[in-house]
Amino acid sequence: MSKMKLVVVGNGMAGVKCVEYLLELAPDAYEITIIGNEPHPNYNRILLSKVLQGDTSIDEIxxxxxxxxxxxGIRLITGETVSRIDTASKKAIAASGMKVEYDKLVLAVGSSPFMPPIPGIDKPGVTAFRNIEDCETMFRASATYRKAAVIGGGLLGLEAARGLLNLGMEVDVVHNASYLMNRQLDRMSADMLKTRLVAQGMRFRMEKRTEKILGRKRAEGLQFSDGSKLAADLIVLAVGISPNSLIAAASGIDANRGIVVNDYMETSAPDVYAVGECAEHRGTAYGLVAPLYEQGMVLANVLAGKKTEPYAGSIPYAQLKVSGVEVFSAGDIRDGDAATALLEYDGVRGTYKKVTMSGGKVAGAILFGDTTEGTKLLGHLKKKADVSVLREAPVAAGGRNEHAAAAALADDEVVCACNGVRKDAIVCAVADGGAKTADDVREKTKASGSCGGCKPMVAALVAFALSGGAGSKAKALPICGCTELGHEAVKAAVAHGRYADAAKAMRALGWGKENGCPVCRSALTYYTRAYRDTNGERNRIPGRAGASATVRIGPGGGEGPRREFARDNEKLGHAIERSLSGLSMPYPVVAAVSAGPSFPAGSLVSDFGLAGTPAGWEVYAGGHSENPVKQGKLVGVEATEESALQLAISCVQWYRESANYGEAAWKWVERTGLQRLRETLLDPGERADLVDRLGSEKEPAVARA
Structure with missing residues (x-):
């Protein structure tokens, strides 16, 4: 049977990442052709600033x-621009006349630099800063000319200015706002940034609007709307990007600012999809790499015929190193959009931290000078966490102690949002994989390999692990004699590698025995099903991949000496039974529901237990009735059956996602710690996410409780 033809128009980061995901999910499903308009293979556009600054070669990006x-087995066509799609005959047609047939087609044509209608913009000596050719233009100019002007005081403009300084040019940055990076920073942090950049040699022309570009045969300077002028031999435009949507208009495909897609990245044309900077989802076109990779994962699942959660949008954030200064910004940071919840300024170290809130929830954050907390704060934003989380010592302490910040991260916290790399994967790359530097970790896990914004935290985690802070991880016992890897190392590797089955994971991870043994084979079967498609997020765990759950229900709660607070525990018990039936577990689980002391079910000595009280329902975790006997830990007290059920099943779901295969619930509770258990499960957003993930595997029982 012949393969279907998949054509990807665009050889950039989003389209190729989607293909990488697809090859992992369905390696033999398609005959793939990728068409790019540049002569180069796929490269990291975000790191062009490093090339310009002289820190990195083109080969390295x-x-x-x-x-x-x-x-x-991919057919790569470079140097060809696809001008339209014939959706009736299913052909991609290039400007050269080349035609490529498809069964499915992905538009990943990215964006172009916004070129404002300034007279003289087409003169020699004027360039954008978007691709390798733009870098080469600036290299050539710096060999002959001395004065450069960069129009745009945002992230890209400042990176271009830093690179031009490194090339020996005098640089003036022209910005139309009153302070730099006005979309990502507030005035305080922007002024701190400007002070640092002036010390590096940059000059600034603030609140200036360029009226025209001076010069007869080539650019010689700028004239501003206030009548003033600036001499310049090279002018770099960095004032934003525009989604490339003309191809959609030429093909009869719906487009606004970008190519319009639904939650499954489908366009208005059958079998035509769009992903990346060219796509407009729910009115938003994203220009950051993490959302583009999230879109790519959804689309890869769609193309592979896999069931997938729809793409619901992303929280835009920037975590970059601007001209040697670490900057993080996310969410609503302007005073008119949100109120200030936390403000810290350290004039000696040159660091600044601002966290905003709206409706009592974390709404945004700015970090300047030290971004090690960026991952943690982004997590709070995604969870819509209550501002009370800011009282936690590791967060409030900020980056004053990078070791403490690294230690405070949970093992399953995503550090590199672009590539979905978690803390445990990074620690294992050091403890088990021999990594000694952040660059070593990047080679092994891809962490910090895209935007590079997480590199400070990656470096902190490397130092943390090398100093022995990884604790038991560095001394983890292997799963069995077939491998030197422990459970955490294997989980992290599988989460990163997304291997299709246990056999492929064994080959990739260097298993000593080709087919393993019953111990490791069972564990890897569970882990590959549980973690292979995570991309850094907790994933659905298919049923029948591991042990099962048993639910014990105490006698009906309508009679007895404690009748005054007796509950209909059979109703709640059956709701839990429906929620857990058919789901895989790392180890056999017993859940028990008792309306109170007169209706025994063993709630306190079961893996998960609910017990009725006058105040409502107590929820326990980690009990054990065999040797060693363990009394369950009280996770929380809930007033209603519905909220008690939610708390209980969220606890079970977290156990399923984070326990080692073969690890009893009581051991997992002791390893996780009661404090962390409560902090996570009593957070409404975190609890809801866990319930949703369990509910996505079967019809939820919560509503019927």
């Missing part, structure tokens, strides 16, 4: 070289 395409 190449993500997939030409050999990778050959090894994967």
């Amino acid at each position: 190449t993500i997939n070289d030409r050999q990778w395409y050959k090894d994967k």
Whole structure:
């Protein structure tokens, strides 16, 4: 049976990442052709500033070289611009006349630099800063000319200015606002940034609007709307980007600012999809790499015929190193949009931290000078956490102690949002994989390999692990004699590698025995099903991949000496039974429901237990009735049956997602710690996410409780 033809128009980061995901999910489903308009293979556009600054070569920012395409059986066509799609005959048509047939087609054509209608913008000596050719233009100019002007005081403009300084040019940054990076920073942090950049040699022209570009045969300077002028031999435009949507208009595909897609990245044309900077989802076109990779994962599942959660949008954030200064910004940071919840300024160290709130929830954050808390704060934003989380010592302490910040991260916290790499994967790369530096970790896990914003935290985690802070991880016992890897190392590797089954994971991870043994084979079967498609997020765990759950229900709660607070525990018990039936577990689980002391079910000595009280329902975790006998830990007290059920099943779901295969619930509770258990499960957002993930595997029982 012949394969379907998949054509990807665009050889950038979003489209190729989608193909990478697809090859992991369904490696033999498609005959793939990728068409790019640049002569280069896939490279990391975000790191162009490093190339311009002289820190990195073009080869070093190449993500997939030409050999990778050959090894994967992908036909790569470079230097061709697809101008339209014939959706009736299913052909991609290039400006050169080349036609490529498809069964499915992905538009990943990215965006272009916004070129404002300034007279003289087409003169020689004027360039954008978007691709390798733009870098080469600036290299050539710096060899002959001395004065440069960068129009745009945002992230890209400041990175371009830093690179031009490194090339020996005098640089003036022209910005139309009253302070730098006005979309990501407030005035305080922007003024701190400006002070640092002036010390590096940059000059600034603030609140200036360019009226025209001066010069006869080539650019010689700028004239502003207030009549003033600035001499310049090279002018770099960095004032934003525009989604490339003309191809959609030429093909009869719906487009607004970008190519309109639904939650499954489908366009208005059958079998045509869009992903990345060219796509407009729910009115938003994203220009950051993490949302583009999230879209790519959803689309890969759609193309592979896998059931997937729809793409619901992303929280835009920036975590970058601007001209040597660490900057993090996310969410609503302007005073008119949200109120200030926390403000810290350290003039000696040159650090600044501002967290905003709206409706009592964390709404946004700015970090300047030290971004090690960026991952934690982004997590609070995604969970819509209550501002009370800001009282936690590790967060309030900020980056004053990078070791403490690294230690405070949960093992399953995503550190690199772009590539979905968690803390435990990074620690294991050091403890088990021999990594000694952040660059070593990048090679092993891809953490910090895209935007590079998480590199400070990656470096902190490397130092943390090398100092022995990883504790038991560095001394983890292997799963069995077939491997030197422990459970945490295998889980982290599987989460990163997304292997299709246990056999492929064994081959990739260097198993000593080809087929393993019953111990490791069972564990890897569970882990590959549980973690292979996570991309850094907790995933659905298919049923029948591990042990099962048993539910014990005490006698009906209508009679007895404690009748005054007796509950209909059979109703609640059956609701839990429906929620857990058919689901896989790392280890056999017993859940028990008792309306009170007169209706025994063993709630206090079961893996998970609910016990009725005059105040409502007590929820316990980690009990054990065999040797060693353990009394369950009280997780929380809930007033209603519905909220008690939610708390209980969220606890079970977290156990399923984070326990080691073969690890009893009581051992998991002791390893996780009661404080962390309560902090997580009593957080409404976290609890809801866990309930939703369990509910996505079967018809939820919560509503019927």
